[in-house]
Amino acid sequence: MxxxxxxxxxxxxxxxxxxxxxxxxxxxxxxxxxxxxRNYHLFQPLLYQVATAGVQPGDIAYPVRTILRKQKNLDFRMxxxxxxxxxxxxxxxxxxxxxxxxxxxxxxxxxNFFGLDSVAANGFGLKDIEDAVGLRNQILSMVERAMQEPDPDLRRAMLTFVVVGGGPTGVESAGALSELVRLVLVKDYPRLNIKEVRIILLEASAHLLAAMPERLQDITYHTLLAKMVEVRFCATVTDFDGEKVTLRGDEVIPARTLIWAAGVxxxxxxxxxxxxxxxxxxxxxxxxxxxxxxxxxxxxxxxxxxxxxxxxxxxxxxxxxxxxxxxxxxxxxxxxGQPLRPFLYKDPGILATIGRNAAVAKMGNMEFQGFFAWILWLGIHVLRLVGFRNRLMVLLNWAWEYFFYERGVRAIMPNIEKQIKS
Incomplete structure (x- = not known):
């Protein structure tokens, strides 16, 4: 039989x-x-924290085989x-x-770089760990080089960081980068003139966080301004050659770092x-x-x-x-042999943190802002992480940063890329 x-x-x-x-x-x-x-599950929403020295790459990645080791009907292939x-x-x-x-x-x-080959070649996306570590290396390297650069124009270009895209990733990246420079790096680099640092958030439309109510969009905008982030609306990038960002209308912004959070x-x-x-x-x-x-x-x-x-x-x-x-x-x-069930998406809400004690959230008909929204954002993201160790390490990193104004992973690491052959 x-x-x-x-x-x-x-x-x-x-x-x-x-x-x-x-x-x-x-x-x-x-x-x-x-x-x-890859042999790990990646918690992508916190990649920007790896890029801004907030958490270690291993804190947001967890081995797939470990997650599913008890599932008897499953085989994993890398x-x-x-x-x-x-x-x-x-x-x-x-x-x-x-x-x-x-x-x-x-x-x-x-x-999605929307066909901008120069941006794809010279800018930084945030979709995997390699992107995040590469961006962290770039940010820290630019500050190191700026401290040795006698030419004020070149130094200002090295200390100009352009973030493209006013969605959650762009807003969170700009806010985290601002706090990294203003609250942490100023202590590491006594000769760093904070007035020479520019963090610019470019949004092609007329709004930040398009899915948010207008009131929360305005709060986000003013909070970013308070964190010394320059916000530009209706600003469309057309080119980035690694030394300057070109906008529609041929405006040029001298900058060595462009973070692309404008499309997927x-x-x-x-x-x-x-x-x-x-x-x-x-x-x-x-x-x-x-x-x-x-x-x-x-x-x-x-x-x-x-x-x-x-x-x-x-x-x-x-x-x-x-x-x-x-x-x-x-x-x-x-x-x-049962009937199929149609898919109906239920929106759980949207959250975005802008930095220390600052966030916005919309969940159903409820709107939150400030410290409570920030605590809500922290709690939800920690709970969504896979593994008790990862949750604990991220919490410890955040607590250390909150109480001591420090970020413990400010290391410029070699970018080693190895291809696994079949």
Missing amino acids: ESKTRPHVVIIGAGFGGLNAAQELHAAEADVTLIDK TRATGVDVDKRLVLTRAGDIPYDYLIVAVGGST QAASFAATSGLALGSMRRIIVNQFLQVPEHPEIFVIGDAAHFEQDGRPLPMIAPVANQGAVIAAQNIRNILQ
């Missing part, structure tokens, strides 16, 4: 969506394979997925092809998948998060083009988390 082969579910990506989907399938009558190019053969139902990877019965694409997003798009796997794409190269899905032409394929998070209320959902972690639950449940329903 032949043994019945269990269905095989393959998940590409161990970010918020992929990890949650894997966990949701723990009791499914199926074998699950999770694929990611390799890069390069494509999918939808006819043969194969995920193509650098370590060989992996067959699937059901596939969940949760590849996340990447920085689906990871490159989505574009090479051969599946129909919507905006920001996201894969088009139906109400059940399935690819219409291939219902055995589900797409969640940043990789999915799913419209609700007439517009695509934002590319944020809560969308991925909620989509993971629905995709996993629908696969279980298929296996059990």
Whole structure:
């Protein structure tokens, strides 16, 4: 008598969506394979804190195998997925092809430079640990070099830091960078003239934090000004050559550092998948998060083009988390012969910290600002971290910084990049 082969579910990506989907399938009558190019889950919302010397890279990363070690129906493979053969139902990877019965694409997003090749080549995104460590090296190196530069114009350019994008990442990066310089580095560099330091936040529209109510947008703006951040609206970057930022209208800002927080798009796997794409190269899905032409394929998070209320959902972690639950449940329903459940995103709210004792939050009809919103932001982010050690280390770093005005990871580290060969 032949043994019945269990269905095989393959998940590409161990970010918020992929990890949650894997966990949701723990009791499914199926074998699950999770694929990611890295062996850790990364808490991306705190990457800017790595870049501004607030926390260590290891404090926001946690080994995937450790998270899922008790899940008996799961196998993890550290390799890069390069494509999918939808006819043969194969995920193509650098370590060989992996067959699937059901596939969940949760590849996340990447920085969208909107075709600005010079910005991509010379600016800094914030999507992975390498970006964050590279940016931290750049910030600290520029201050070191500025302290040895006799030319005042060159010195001011080295001490000018331009942040592009007025969303949560841009606002949080500008606020954290300002506090790093004003509260910490001024003690390390007695000859640092704070008047020569410029932190400029450029926003192409007329508002910061577009998803926030106007009152909270205004509070954010004035709080940034109080932290010595220059905020420019309707400012569109057209070029950055590593020495100067050029804006539409040919205005030039001498600067050696540009942080790009102005756009995100689906990871490159989505574009090479051969599946129909919507905006920001996201894969088009139906109400059940399935690819219409291939219902055995589900797409969640940043990789999915799913419209609700007439517009695509934002590319944020809560969308991925909620989509993971629905995709996993629908696969279980298929296996059990049950009807599929449509996806309906429920907005949990939006938070953004602007620095010490300052944040804004909108949750349902409630709006918060100042110290309470800051405590709320701290608590939610700590709870969302994976692992007790990571939560403890981040809390200790934040407490140390809060009480002693110090950041303990102000080290310029060599940027060592190693490619893992198949």
